[in-house]
Amino acid sequence: xxxxxxxxxxxxxxxxxxxxxxxxxxxxxxxxxxxxxxxxxxxxxxxxxxxxxxxxxxxxxxxxxxxxxxxxxxxxxxxxxxxxxxxxxxxxxxxxxxxxxxxxxxxxxxxxxxxxxxxxxxxxxxxxxxxxxxxxxxxxxxxxxxxxxxxxxxxxxxxxxxxxxxxxxxxxxxxxxxxxxxxxxxxxxxxxxxxxxxxxxxxxxxxxxxxxxxxxxxxxxxxxxxxxxxxxxxxxxxxxxxxxxxxxxxxxxxxxxxxxxxxxxxxxxxxxxxxxxxxxxxxxxxxxxxxxxxxxxxxxxxxxxxxxx
Amino acid sequence: xxxxxxxxxxxxxxxxxxxxxxxxxxxxxxxxxxxxxxxxxxxxxxxxxxxxxxxxxxxxxxxxxxxxxxxxxxxxxxxxxxxxxxxxxxxxxxxxxxxxxxxxxxxxxxxxxxxxxxxxxxxxxxxxxxxxxxxxxxxxxxxxxxxxxxxxxxxxxxxxxxxxxxxxxxxxxxxxxxxxxxxxxxxxxxxxxxxxxxxxxxxxxxxxxxxxxxxxxxxxxxxxxxxxxxxxxxxxxxxxxxxxxxxxxxxxxxxxxxxxxxxxxxxxxxxxxxxxxxxxxxxxxxxxxxxxxxxxxxxxxxxxxxxxx
Numbered sequence: 001x002x003x004x005x006x007x008x009x010x011x012x013x014x015x016x017x018x019x020x021x022x023x024x025x026x027x028x029x030x031x032x033x034x035x036x037x038x039x040x041x042x043x044x045x046x047x048x049x050x051x052x053x054x055x056x057x058x059x060x061x062x063x064x065x066x067x068x069x070x071x072x073x074x075x076x077x078x079x080x081x082x083x084x085x086x087x088x089x090x091x092x093x094x095x096x097x098x099x100x101x102x103x104x105x106x107x108x109x110x111x112x113x114x115x116x117x118x119x120x121x122x123x124x125x126x127x128x129x130x131x132x133x134x135x136x137x138x139x140x141x142x143x144x145x146x147x148x149x150x151x152x153x154x155x156x157x158x159x160x161x162x163x164x165x166x167x168x169x170x171x172x173x174x175x176x177x178x179x180x181x182x183x184x185x186x187x188x189x190x191x192x193x194x195x196x197x198x199x200x201x202x203x204x205x206x207x208x209x210x211x212x213x214x215x216x217x218x219x220x221x222x223x224x225x226x227x228x229x230x231x232x233x234x235x236x237x238x239x240x241x242x243x244x245x246x247x248x249x250x251x252x253x254x255x256x257x258x259x260x261x262x263x264x265x266x267x268x269x270x271x272x273x274x275x276x277x278x279x280x281x282x283x284x285x286x287x288x289x290x291x292x293x294x295x296x297x298x299x300x301x302x303x304x305x306x307x308x309x
Numbered sequence: 310x311x312x313x314x315x316x317x318x319x320x321x322x323x324x325x326x327x328x329x330x331x332x333x334x335x336x337x338x339x340x341x342x343x344x345x346x347x348x349x350x351x352x353x354x355x356x357x358x359x360x361x362x363x364x365x366x367x368x369x370x371x372x373x374x375x376x377x378x379x380x381x382x383x384x385x386x387x388x389x390x391x392x393x394x395x396x397x398x399x400x401x402x403x404x405x406x407x408x409x410x411x412x413x414x415x416x417x418x419x420x421x422x423x424x425x426x427x428x429x430x431x432x433x434x435x436x437x438x439x440x441x442x443x444x445x446x447x448x449x450x451x452x453x454x455x456x457x458x459x460x461x462x463x464x465x466x467x468x469x470x471x472x473x474x475x476x477x478x479x480x481x482x483x484x485x486x487x488x489x490x491x492x493x494x495x496x497x498x499x500x501x502x503x504x505x506x507x508x509x510x511x512x513x514x515x516x517x518x519x520x521x522x523x524x525x526x527x528x529x530x531x532x533x534x535x536x537x538x539x540x541x542x543x544x545x546x547x548x549x550x551x552x553x554x555x556x557x558x559x560x561x562x563x564x565x566x567x568x569x570x571x572x573x574x575x576x577x578x579x580x581x582x583x584x585x586x587x588x589x590x591x592x593x594x595x596x597x598x599x600x601x602x603x604x605x606x607x608x609x610x611x612x613x614x615x616x617x618x
Contacts, residue, residue, distance in 0.1 A: 094440060094465050098414055101464070105411040114579045115424075121571040123563035123580040130585075131403060154463050155410070156403050254432035262430040270423045271432040276439075 002027040002039040003290075004056070006048040010065065015044055018283040023290065042290055051077040061085055061293055063286050067092055067144060068224060069303050070197035084303040085289050087282050092275045093147030096222055099274035100138075100148045100192045103220040103246040104157060106268075107190060108134045112244070131156035137188025139204070140195035140223065141167050141174070142309075148194055160184055164200075185212035190220065197224035198308030205229065210236035216243045222274040225250035230261070237266045248274040311348040312599075315340040315362065316355040319374065324353055327592040332599065351599055360386040370394055370602055372595050376401055376453065377533060378612050379506040393612040394598050396591050401584040402456030405531055408583035409447075409457045409501045412529040412555040413466060415577075416499060417443045421553070440465035446497025448513070449504035449532065450476050450483070451618075457503055469493055473509075494521035499529065506533035507617030514538065519545035525552045531583040534559035539570070546575045557583040 003019050003026050005012040012030045019028045029035050031052050040056045046065040053062060054077040062079075064072050064086045072084060106112065110126040117124060134157055138149040141163040149172045153159040159172050162184040166176025175184035185191070191213060195201045205219060206229035219242060221228055228247070236242040246268040247261060253272055261267050289299045303309060312328050312335050314321040321339045328337045338344050340361050349365045355374040362371060363386040371388075373381050373395045381393060415421065419435040426433060443466055447458040450472040458481045462468040468481050471493040475485020484493035494500070500522060504510045514528060515538035528551060530537055537556070545551040555577040556570060562581055570576050598608045612618060 091439070095437075098418060098440060098464060102411065102414040102418060102420065105407055105414070109407060109411060109582070111411065111579075114582070115577070117580070118571060118578045121564075121566045125580050125582050128404075128582065128585060130400070131407060151464065155407060155460065255430075257430045262427060268424070269427045270420075271426070271434050273418070273423070273434050273437065276437060 001025070001041050002029055002035060004029050004031055004034060004040045004043045006031040006043050006052050007046040007065070008049055009047045014283070015065070015286075018287060022287040042293070044286065045072055047071050048075060050075045053078055053082075061289070061299060063289055064303075065282060065286065068196060069309060070224060070226075073303070073305060073308065083299065084305065085299050086301045086303050086309075087285055088143055088301040091282065093144045095275040096144050096194065097148045097151035099222055099248065099270075100194075100220055101152055101155065103192070103218075103268075104134070104136055104152055104190050105155075106246070107218045107244055108157075132158060134158075134189055135160070135187050136190045136192060137162065137184055138172075139163075139191065139193045141169055141172075142194075142196070145194040146172075148192060152192075160187060163195075181209075182212050185209060186214070188217065189214055190218040192220040193223040193227055195223045195227060196309030197226055200308075202226050203229050205233065207232040207236065210241055213242070215241055217241075218243055219245040219247075221245070221247045221249055223249065225253065230259075233267075234260060234264060237264065242266070244268075246270070248272055310334070310350050311336040311338055311344060313338050313340060313343060313349045313352045313365070315352050315357040316374070317358055318356045323592070324374070324595075327596060331596040351602075353595065354381055356380050357384060359384045362387055362391075370598070370608060372598060373612075374591060374595065377505060378618060379533060379535075382612070382614060382617065392608065393614065394608050395610045395612050395618075396594055397452055397610040400591065402453045404584040405453050405503065406457045406460035408531055408557065408579075409503075409529055410461055410464065412501070412527075412577075413443070413445055413461055413499050414464075415555070416527045416553055417466075441467060443467075443498055444469070444496050445499045445501060446471065446493055447481075448472075448500065448502045450478055450481075451503075451505070454503040455481075457501060461501075469496060472504075490518075491521050494518060495523070497526065498523055499527040501529040502532040502536055504532045504536060505618030506535055509617075511535050512538050514542065516541040516545065519550055522551070524550055526550070527552055528554040528556075530554070530556045530558055532558065534562065539568075542576075543569060543573060546573065551575070553577075555579070557581055 005015055016028045038057050041060050043053055043062050059082050062082055062084045067087050069086050113126050136152050136157045136159045138145050138161045141161045146169045149159045149161045149169050153171045161169055161172045162175045166174050168174050205227045244266045248270045249272055261269050292299045314324055325337045347366050350369050352362055352371050368391050371391055371393045376396050378395050422435050445461050445466045445468045447454050447470045450470045455478045458468050458470045458478050462480045470478055470481045471484045475483050477483055514536045553575045557579045558581055570578050601608050
């Protein structure tokens, strides 16, 4: 019985160690060194080489080593009848909330102005607004989005959330579906995106959305790069409709050196660090899922392929 | 009956308005235009000109328009037998906590590195630590310090507090007095100072304190400038004992253009903006105290002049 590690971008070492500890009698192999293909029962994947999961007759589950599954699902050769499991927590929500909260505080407290003033040894207080005057909207209310919303609300910011189904989160004003989007945007001075990437959400951070926000708003993207229409974001910043953006994810990563985001004065670029997606925190969840499958129990985080998350 | 406004650095306008609304039958005068000195019953003060409160025979209370009273008490001509009242909340704790939390997140999430990398269009993930591995120490556990400690703890950081008396704060490990200082410092990777300035705390952010912290620590000062021994801070940063500092208060404000803090690469300077000390939030508390005194009730925030806060 074999666990196959399948990633072009992540090191297998920590996972080999975790699996050896938890499943000492299973083999651990790294694609393309698959060994006997009919021995492979579980695949641990992150940005797998397209086609690498085809032709594995006894594959029982595809365990994604992160919360976002859009890259995994985009593989045309992905076996259709094998369940895809994603991380549902694994230590992601806390760091994501930290990043979002940092961005909100950075904008609300005018920190970019103060950093710039320091370079000129300039002592000047900027007009500030209290947290309660600074309304934040969180798009996406899964485990991550709910934590992001609650943590920002805990600092005194009025927080609303928006999702397809409109699930409720304590202390957060919830808007749902297509009809709920415009009222949600109209009240959100800072928009924090943690949506999954699906055909419905691709490009959602575009001109129409920015125009529905209050003038001078801010955008924080910790979802996926393809949520953003890059040219629309730059246009909204240049026109003053948006005042700033903090972006952690990009359609192409690493963000190409020539991309205008790097040098735009109102954009903060970070290199996909909002959450350490593959940290040791996620190991226990992957191990737990393999254990459940071995015992014949239902696994956690089963992805609905049609919905896309 | 007259209220005298006495400040070299703050505009009287908002206070004149608040007093006219709350006490329409009292006169409002601005030093040095005192009118009949025996009419003056209340003095609203912030960095008053030394001697300006002498010779007011019917002064019933000195109402300080902030939480820190060190500047007021340093006036040798301050009437000895008139109670000094300070703001005990007035919306200060929330903004102070925001500032401190921003500083902690900025250091923990390596944001200075990412800002610098962006200038070079450099995509490189820095090693990060989880909040729970990043221990924060808050010096001073009054209303402000307790809020700062609780708000940082709410984001998953292990927080300890230190104060003279060691009052307890939920979810915060408390150390007390001289004996408790070294164990407190030894565990604190980030030190947040919100102490009042007294003869005991002056210079407390000096070489001895920095040396007792873990190597590579951080200092956040939102107390008073005179808590910091400037040369010791620079020496600790230059030796690597400290890795960074975020400072909002300075012995001389505005911080002189030639001061080395402005240009030190590991120091963030902000122009005393951690809390809007004189915001409308504080008006209701000053008004409430005058009302209490007019009704013969005990006021709030009575300063112990010997203790210094």
